Amino acid sequence: MFDNLRDLDKLKDKAEDVAEEHGDKIAGGLEKAGDLVDDKTDGKHSEQIDTAVDKAQALVRRLAEEAGEDR
Numbered sequence: 001m002f003d004n005l006r007d008l009d010k011l012k013d014k015a016e017d018v019a020e021e022h023g024d025k026i027a028g029g030l031e032k033a034g035d036l037v038d039d040k041t042d043g044k045h046s047e048q049i050d051t052a053v054d055k056a057q058a059l060v061r062r063l064a065e066e067a068g069e070d071r
Contacts (some may be wrong), residue, residue, distance in 0.1 A: 016067035023064040027057045 019026065034053035038046055 018052075019060045019063035020067035021049050026060050030056050030060070032045045 030053050034049045038049050041049075
């Protein structure tokens with residue numbers, strides 16, 4: 001059980017490092033993906049897609065900030 005917790009900590013650390021290093025690229029990719037999905041659904045779910053993209057981008061920013069605090 002504790003091995004799984006250590007693995008989760010390692011995964012979180014890696015996600016923080018990637019977010020800190022490539023956060024802008026990830027945020028841009030999320031925006032493009034959201035636009036693509038919005039186009040494919042003919043704008044029927046624009047609000048939900050925008051909300052999901054905003055939340056995902058906020059998560060990336062938070063992970064990057066946490067990585068900066070750990071250093």
